[in-house]
Amino acid sequence: MKKLSFIMVAVFFMISASLASASTLEEVQKRDVLQCGVSTGLPGFSNPDEKGNWTGLDVDACRAVAAAVLHDANKVKFIPLTAKERFTALQSGEIDILSRNTTWTLTRDTSLGLNFTHTDYYDGQGFMVSKKLGVKSAKELDGAAICIQAGTTTELNLADYFKQNNMKYQAVVFDTSDQSVKGFEAGRCDVLTSDQSQLYGLRIKLAKPEDAVVLPEIISKEPLGPVVRQGDDGWFNIVKWSMFAMINAEEMGVTSKNVDEMKKSTDPNIRRLLGLEGIKGKGMNLSDDWAYQIIKQVGNYGEMFERNVGLGSPLKIKRGLNALWNKGGIQYAPPIR
Amino acid sequence: MATVEHPQKTAWWNNAHNRALLFQILLAIGVSVFFAFIANNTIHNLEQRGISTGFAFLKQKAGFGILQHLIPYTENDTYGRTFIVGLLNTILVSVLGIICATIIGFIVGVARLSSNWLVSKLAGIYIETFRNLPLLLQIFFWYFAVLQALPSPRNSLHIGEKFFLNIRGVYLPNPIFEQGFGWVEGAFILAVLATIILKRWASKRQEQTGEQFPVLWTATGLILILPTIAYFATGGPISWEYPVLKGFNFQGGITIIPELAALLIALSVYTASLIAEIVRSGILSVSHGQTEAAEALGLRPGKTLRLVIIPQAMRVIIPQMTSQYLNLVKNSSLATAIGYPDLVAVFAGTTLNQTGQAIEVIAMTMAVYLTISLIISYFMNWYNARSQLRER
Ligand SMILES: N[C@@H](CCC(=O)N[C@@H](CS)C(=O)NCC(=O)O)C(=O)O
Numbered sequence: 001m002k003k004l005s006f007i008m009v010a011v012f013f014m015i016s017a018s019l020a021s022a023s024t025l026e027e028v029q030k031r032d033v034l035q036c037g038v039s040t041g042l043p044g045f046s047n048p049d050e051k052g053n054w055t056g057l058d059v060d061a062c063r064a065v066a067a068a069v070l071h072d073a074n075k076v077k078f079i080p081l082t083a084k085e086r087f088t089a090l091q092s093g094e095i096d097i098l099s100r101n102t103t104w105t106l107t108r109d110t111s112l113g114l115n116f117t118h119t120d121y122y123d124g125q126g127f128m129v130s131k132k133l134g135v136k137s138a139k140e141l142d143g144a145a146i147c148i149q150a151g152t153t154t155e156l157n158l159a160d161y162f163k164q165n166n167m168k169y170q171a172v173v174f175d176t177s178d179q180s181v182k183g184f185e186a187g188r189c190d191v192l193t194s195d196q197s198q199l200y201g202l203r204i205k206l207a208k209p210e211d212a213v214v215l216p217e218i219i220s221k222e223p224l225g226p227v228v229r230q231g232d233d234g235w236f237n238i239v240k241w242s243m244f245a246m247i248n249a250e251e252m253g254v255t256s257k258n259v260d261e262m263k264k265s266t267d268p269n270i271r272r273l274l275g276l277e278g279i280k281g282k283g284m285n286l287s288d289d290w291a292y293q294i295i296k297q298v299g300n301y302g303e304m305f306e307r308n309v310g311l312g313s314p315l316k317i318k319r320g321l322n323a324l325w326n327k328g329g330i331q332y333a334p335p336i337r
Numbered sequence: 338m339a340t341v342e343h344p345q346k347t348a349w350w351n352n353a354h355n356r357a358l359l360f361q362i363l364l365a366i367g368v369s370v371f372f373a374f375i376a377n378n379t380i381h382n383l384e385q386r387g388i389s390t391g392f393a394f395l396k397q398k399a400g401f402g403i404l405q406h407l408i409p410y411t412e413n414d415t416y417g418r419t420f421i422v423g424l425l426n427t428i429l430v431s432v433l434g435i436i437c438a439t440i441i442g443f444i445v446g447v448a449r450l451s452s453n454w455l456v457s458k459l460a461g462i463y464i465e466t467f468r469n470l471p472l473l474l475q476i477f478f479w480y481f482a483v484l485q486a487l488p489s490p491r492n493s494l495h496i497g498e499k500f501f502l503n504i505r506g507v508y509l510p511n512p513i514f515e516q517g518f519g520w521v522e523g524a525f526i527l528a529v530l531a532t533i534i535l536k537r538w539a540s541k542r543q544e545q546t547g548e549q550f551p552v553l554w555t556a557t558g559l560i561l562i563l564p565t566i567a568y569f570a571t572g573g574p575i576s577w578e579y580p581v582l583k584g585f586n587f588q589g590g591i592t593i594i595p596e597l598a599a600l601l602i603a604l605s606v607y608t609a610s611l612i613a614e615i616v617r618s619g620i621l622s623v624s625h626g627q628t629e630a631a632e633a634l635g636l637r638p639g640k641t642l643r644l645v646i647i648p649q650a651m652r653v654i655i656p657q658m659t660s661q662y663l664n665l666v667k668n669s670s671l672a673t674a675i676g677y678p679d680l681v682a683v684f685a686g687t688t689l690n691q692t693g694q695a696i697e698v699i700a701m702t703m704a705v706y707l708t709i710s711l712i713i714s715y716f717m718n719w720y721n722a723r724s725q726l727r728e729r
Contacts, residue, residue, distance in 0.1 A: 084690050112693040113386035143584040151690030155401040159412035171402040174676045186484040187504050190585050230387045
C-alpha cells in the first residue's frame with residue numbers, strides 16, 4: 001500500500017499539468033465527508049475503540065473542521081497512516097488534513113509543500129524504561145538499546161541527545177508504535193522513546209503498565225498540530241480558525257453544554273464567536289454558525305483535552321504547557337473579531 | 338546489344354531499410370521528448386508546490402543512528418552514506434538467504450522423492466506449511482517467537498566466556514589478525530591451487546585409465562592441514578576480542594542482531610519450500626531410463642543422483658531458480674516490519690521521511706532493485722548456458 005501511494009504521488013506530479021484548481025473546501029463539501037489522516041493507533045490522540053469509532057485529540061481536531069464545514073462532526077473518514085506514510089498521503093491529496101501527532105519543524109514546514117496550522121498540543125520527547133532496570137534519569141542510559149519509530153523527529157533528537165551527552169545507543173527502528181511497544185515488551189530494547197504524551201498513551205497498551213516508568217527528562221520541543229497542503233490559503237484558514245475557535249471558547253467559558261444558553265449572552269466577544277454579530281463565517285466561505293457547530297458538537301479546547309488525554313482519560317496528563325495563556329500555559333488564540 | 342534499362346531509382350524513403358531506420362529514429366525522438374516532458378513537468382510541479390527537488394540532500398548530514406552497518410557509520414555521516422549502509426544490509430541478507438534457501442531447498446526437494454516414507458512425508462509437510470503461509474506472517478513469527486524465547490543480556494546463554502546468546506543477539510569473539518597471518522592466508526591459497534591441479538590431474542587420469550582418485554578427501558585434508566601448520570609455525574597470529582557485558586549490553590566482539598537472524602530464517606525457510614518443489618520437478622523431468630542406465634553401469638544411488646540425475650535436472654531447475662532468487666531479494670524489503678535496517682527501511686524509510694524527497698529516493702531505490710535483479714538474471718543465464726547439454 002505504501003509503495004502504491006509513493007507511485008501515486010510520482011504519477012500525480014508527472015501528469016498534472018498545473019495546480020489543481022478546485023479548492024479543498026469545495027471538494028470536501030462536494031464529497032460531503034472530510035478525509036483525515038491519523039495514526040495507526042495511539043491512545044489519547046487517535047485510536048479506534050472496540051466499536052471501531054476513532055477517538056482522541058487529533059481525531060477531535062478533524063471532527064471540529066467537519067463540524068464547521070459540513071455541520072456534522074461525524075462526517076469524517078479517518079485514514080490510519082504510519083509516520084513514514086503521512087506526508088506523502090497529504091501531498092498526494094489522499095487526505096485533506098493530516099492530524100497525526102506531527103511535530104512542526106522548519107524542514108517539514110518549508111520543503112514538503114505543506115503548512116502547519118496551529119499547535120494543538122505542546123509536547124517534548126521523553127523516555128520510558130522498565131522499572132526493574134532501576135534507572136532514574138536519561139543520563140544513565142549509556143549503551144542502551146532503544147526502540148523508536150521510523151520517520152519521526154524522535155530518531156533525530158535521540159541521536160543529538162546521546163551525542164551531546166557522550167553516550168552510545170543502539171536504535172531499533174520499527175514502522176508502527178504497535179511494533180515498537182511489542183519490541184519493548186519482549187525486552188528487545190531497554191528503552192522506548194517518543195513524545196512524552198505518547199509514552200503515557202503507549203504505556204496503557206502494555207500488558208503490565210505499572211512495570212514501566214516514564215523518566216523525567218524532556219529532551220526536545222515537539223509542537224504537534226494539524227497540517228494542510230501549501231497553496232490553498234482558504235483551507236489553511238479554516239483549519240487554523242477551527243482550533244482558534246475552540247481555544248477562544250474555553251477562554252470565554254463557552255462549553256458544549258452551555259453553548260445554547262450562551263447565545264443569549266450580551267458579551268460581544270461571545271456573540272461574535274457564536275456568529276451572532278461581526279464578520280461571522282464570510283471570510284472563510286462558511287456558514288455563520290461555524291464556531292457554534294464546533295463547540296456544540298466537539299466542545300471547547302479544555303473539554304477536548306480533558307476527555308482525551310487529561311484527568312478524564314486513562315492517560316491522566318496535566319494541562320502544563322497546554323493550559324490557556326492566562327492559566328499558566330501557552331495556549332493562546334488570536335481574537336475573533 | 339540492347340542495353341538493359343536500369344529500373345527507375347526508387348526514392349530513398351521507399352527503401353525498406355531506410356524506412357525502418359527512419360521510423361526507429363522518429364520513435365526514439367518521440368520517447369525522449371515524452372520523458373523529457375515528464376521530467377520537466379515533474380520538477381516544475383514539485384517546485385510550484387514548494388517541495389524540494391534534486392540530489393543535493395545526499396551530501397547533507399543524516400543525524401540518525403542505524404542498528405547494523407557493515408561499513409563505519411555514525412549520525413554525523415551523510416544521507417548518501419545511509420544509502421550505502423542500507424544497500425549493503427540488503428545485499429547481506431539477500432546473499433545469505435540465497436545460499437541458505439538453495440541448500441535447504443535442495444535437501445528438502447531430494448528428501449521429498451526419498452523412498453523412505455517418513456522422510457518424504459516430513460519433506461511434504463515442510464513444503465506445504467511454509468509455502469502456504471504469508472511471508473510477512475512468518476517473519477513476525479520468527480522474530481517475536483525467537484525474541485520471546487531468549488533471555489535478557491544479564492542471563493545470557495553462553496559457552497565459556499566467549500560466545501553469548503540473548504535477546505539482543507548472538508555475540509561472537511572477533512578475530513584480530515596479527516603479523517604473520519599472511520602465512521596462513523598464503524598456505525590456504527596454496528592448498529586451493531593444489532586442489533585445482535589435483536582435480537584436473539584426477540579427471541584426466543580417470544578419462545585415460547578409468548581409475549578414480551579420492552579428490553574430495555585429499556582436498557579437504559590439504560585445505561585444513563596446510564593453513565593449520567602455517568598457523569602453528571608462525572606462533573598463532575590471531576588474537577580474539579571477546580564480548581563483555583558492560584552496563585545494558587555486551588560490547589566488543591561480533592554481534593548478529595536478532596532482526597537479521599529472524600529475517601534470514603524466514604526468507605530462507607520460505608524460499609526453500611518453493612525451491613524444493615522446483616528441485617523435485619526438475620528431478621522428475623529426467624527420464625527414469627537414465628537411472629536404470631546408471632544402475633546398469635553399476636553406479637551406486639548416491640553417485641547416480643550426483644553424476645547423472647542432478648546435472649540433467651539442472652537444466653529444468655536453473656531458469657525457475659532465477660525467479661525465486663529475484664523474489665527473495667525483493668521480499669527482503671519486508672525487513673522494515675521488524676526493524677532490520679535494509680535499504681527500504683533506512684533509505685526509502687527514514688531518509689525519505691527526513692528529507693521529504695520521495696521521488697529521488699524512490700527512484701534510487703528502484704534502480705538498486707532493478708540492478709540487483711539484472712545481475713542475478715545475467716549470472717543465472719550465464720550459468721544456465723554453461724550447464725546445457727553439450728552434445729557430442
Ligand atoms: N511527533 C513526532 C513523532 C510522531 C510519531 O509517529 N509517534 C509515534 C509514537 S511511538 C506514533 O504516533 N505512532 C503511532 C502509529 O504508529 O501510528 C513526529 O512528528 O515525528
